[in-house]
Amino acid sequence: MEEKLSSVAKTLKPSPIQQLSFLAQRCNAINLAEGFPDFPAPPHIKEAAVSAINSDFNQYRHVQGICENVAVKMKEMYGLDVNPLTDIVICCGQSEAFAATMFAIIDEGDEVILFDPSYETYDTCIRLAGGVPVYVGLDPPLWTLDSDKLEKSFTVKTKALVLNSPHNPTGKVFTMDELEIIAGACKRRDVLVVTDEVYEHIIFDKERHVSLASLPEMQSRTIITSSLSKTFSVTGWRIGWAIAPPCIASAIRNIHIKITDSAPAPFQEAALTALRSPPDYFNSLRSDYESKRDYIFNLLQKVGFKVQFKPQGSVFVFAELPGSCSLSDIEFVEELIKQAGVVAVPGSGFFHTNSSSAEYVSGQYIRFAFCKSQDTLAAAALKISGLVDETGNLKLF
Ligand SMILES: Cc1ncc(COP(=O)(O)O)c(C=O)c1O
Incomplete structure (x- = not known):
């Protein structure tokens, strides 16, 4: 049947994160992979949506x-x-x-x-x-x-x-x-x-x-x-x-x-x-996310990732594996799921083969999403910190 697919559809493959999601589900891993919040949406807009349904829009x-x-x-x-x-x-x-x-x-x-x-x-x-x-x-x-x-x-x-x-x-x-x-x-x-x-x-x-x-x-x-x-x-x-x-x-x-x-x-x-949300809404969105950014950035730095670039925006930290790590990014995430019960995204899915940077950087990065509640981030931090050995290095390396 594959010959019936369009030429573009034939090239579409599950992303590394789709491939790892079954393992993540089986291990009930804490999700620092996908870029969606696990905390509630603001009440004022949820109420507006409920009211719109009830008003028959x-x-x-x-x-x-x-x-x-x-x-x-x-x-x-x-x-x-x-x-x-x-x-x-x-x-x-x-x-x-x-x-x-x-x-x-x-x-x-x-x-x-x-x-x-x-x-x-x-x-x-x-x-x-x-x-x-x-x-x-x-x-x-x-x-x-x-x-x-x-x-x-x-x-x-x-x-x-x-x-x-x-x-x-x-x-x-x-x-x-x-x-x-x-x-x-x-x-x-x-x-x-x-x-x-x-x-x-x-x-x-x-x-x-x-x-x-x-x-x-x-x-x-x-x-x-x-x-x-x-x-x-x-x-x-x-x-x-x-x-x-x-x-x-x-x-x-x-x-x-x-x-x-x-x-x-x-x-x-x-x-x-x-x-029409007031300016306060946008100010606290920024400051809440800035604290989450700092929390995850500091954690990753502490456990041995090379995080030379502190995110200036978005909800992601793109952390580099240390040179001493013998695992590929995909293997690393597999181990992170199995040993720490935390899932993140292997960076290679974001690089492209016909790019001027792909050869030397793809495969060295892990993307962590911090659009998560403080409880989720703290639970992930506890698990990731538990992987640090007596010499202060992450055991997975
Ligand atoms: C850079 C970027 N653009 C777009 C999207 C998707 O946006 P939307 O939900 O509005 O389709 C995402 C979601 O992760 C994203 O990271």
Whole structure:
């Protein structure tokens, strides 16, 4: 039957974490793998969702008020003028917004530049749309962008570049210099940029998220994608959006309607309440996550990981195995599950073979998610610390 599959579907393999999840379930492992919170969503928005269901917002629906709220937020946060009637499309999470964007802008053979390592789903969406992912390796340990490598990755076939900041899996926030390099290169070559800004509110150490679209002359070539998922701890609600110049937004909207018709109606209603949350909500989200970041970062450092890069945003620490560790990242996570009852993600799944950094860094990293309750983090810390031997080294090494 396999010959009946599409050529892209044939290449799709379970990710390392999918392969390890059976073992993790069998060992009842504490989940520091997946990027979803295990603590409750904020009561004010849960109540809004329940009330929307009870008020019978249960049919196909487009809640225009979300576009208005998103437009206000874009002006307040980034100084961007966005027309809520023409420039915003509500989708089923950033994931669908990104996929629909690829279908809207990519033709067979168009190249799309991405940074390596990167969040896994971009590659598949680009290929499903007929595009060719081209990777530019970020340079460890600080995951800096080398402008020469970026320049060399453009060809006459380059249609778009994908920028995810704050970045999964490293927690990097692209610097202003790097954003200017990206913007300059894309303007010179008339290339579109698709941003993934789902961690725009989860940013630390008094950093500020800068949307690439807010750089001079960038809004007209940028498609912003983001969602409620991470900001409001509602990854299961599937509410996100794409913001683009009207002609591209219209194409994304048409594709979204053909694929899913509309995002879940009651959660769209609740999104109105979420997006109007007071500044205090966003401030405590940041400070809560910053404490969780510090807790996990310090723990990993204490038990012997090489954590040279402290995440500046997102909900992940990308920790390097010490040079003395003879295990691969996948073997390491297997042992972590079996011996400590904790599951994390082997880093190799985020690297790509045609990238300028893949050969020497893939296989050395483990991604730990800290979007978990303090109880979960403390339980994981106890188990991981229990693996340290009398000489202070992690026994798994
Ligand atoms: C970088 C990044 N983008 C997008 C998503 C998915 O977002 P959504 O739930 O809005 O589809 C994730 C989830 O982990 C992510 O890490």
